[in-house]
Amino acid sequence: MRLSRYFLPLLRDDPKEAEIVSHRLMLRAGLVRQSSAGIYSWLPLGHRVLSRIEQIVREEQDRAGALEMLMPTIQSAEIWKESGRYEVYGKEMLRISDRHEREMLYGPTNEELITAIFRDGVKSYKELPRILYHIQWKFRDEIRPRFGVMRGREFLMKDSYSFDLTLEDARKSYNKMFVSYLRTFSRMGLKSIPMAAETGPIGGDLSHEFIILADTGESEVFCHRDLLALEAPGPDLDYDSDLTPLIRDWTGKYAATIEKHDAAHFSKVPEKDRVTARGIEVGHIFFFGTKYSEPMGCKVQGPDGDLVTVQMGSYGIGVSRLVGAIIEASHDDAGIIWPASVAPFDVGLINLKVGDAETDKAADDFYAKLEAAELSVLYDDRDDRAGAKFTAMDLIGLPWQIIVGPKGLKSGEIELKERATGVRHSLTFEAALNRLIASATKARKEAA
């Protein structure tokens, strides 16, 4: 993409309403614009990031055996009355009337809808277990939206729902999602730590929040150092195998957010292993048994012919929130530092002297070569000053920068700069191209 043809409104100054760093950078780097309180428009660059995050979530859900579908944003109040939540939910739910005065609402979540769909479509235990998910916009009329897309009112969320015949099976579904989340966040370059969360009406240990560590995170978290060293499972993992040992590794050590922190318990962790950090919640998995299936009559016939109320769980990932969360976890004074897996473009190509025939030709040629190698490129071909281009490129945070200027061209070289480290190398065109291709190949291998 040539920057001269792109839509990328950058801001030099911080808009005053933006308090936290991710919000500031998202506005400055032209990722989003606020539409009204807690509601954002995604500009082209931001939309690319959002799509990439969404795609990673999708791939890892599919890998775990979950099935993608799509439910509407607008729901009928009827099913919410069935579950009893229409009264309970309160003002967070945006209620709407249609032209016939029918009570509608903009969905804050989808348990009722999916339960109704599943109930109407499944009658036999043979059709269990199933995990269904969708990635859809939600609306929760937060009392006070803040932190940009991290706590918006409208947000993009992946929500999965599991349906099982028995508690034992439900735990297996839960474990699949648990492991899937480890992989999902790891692929985004994040260190995520599952932390025990408020358990549902059933009790037990089947609720976890997935917290990513970021110095500027919203809440204080405490955990055992060993958890930081744990690696997410590789792509060859068999989701139908027994996942309990894996889960045990990840849940055996102390980990809690400030809300659930138990100082006495934490003090039993050897002092050198105690980590106190800041974190952001990006996912939440939850088993809730028959909370919805019971009142809504979601039953299947078991092997013995008896009707059994299905066991359910739900599993959320804040997709739009992740954009902010990743920036919180990965930025410096100059701007965003995108992990390669979610970066809006792989490479930023800077032509330092637009209008100079030799430089133009060299930059154009390299642009073509990068595109031919299936790398996505944002090519700064604007007639602007070098300093302005460097600053802009650092701000938007693409993992690699290629700098083409008359100085390097004299010796047949261009510069490759790694955004994360700032390290720059003068290389021949070929060497630079090979380095970038190698890095992309490596990234694709990690994803697969």
Place this chain on the structure above:
RNA sequence: CGGGGCAUAGCGCAGUCUGGUAGCGCACCUGCUUUGGGAGCAGGGGGUCGCAAGUUCAAAUCUUGCUGCCCCGACCA
């Protein structure tokens, strides 16, 4: 919802107290010079001063009402 604050050009702000031709910096456009980390000079475009009523010869400025937005708290992916 309680407390506090803000609303003037795309962004950041001054002007409001004490009513009298709407300003500054950055960004944007044109030209010249410049050109490897946000250049210089000159010229230029852009604002129903959040909205509505009122007071007044005259309102960004005073009065009243409304709306939007932000911050702190309780709530949350």
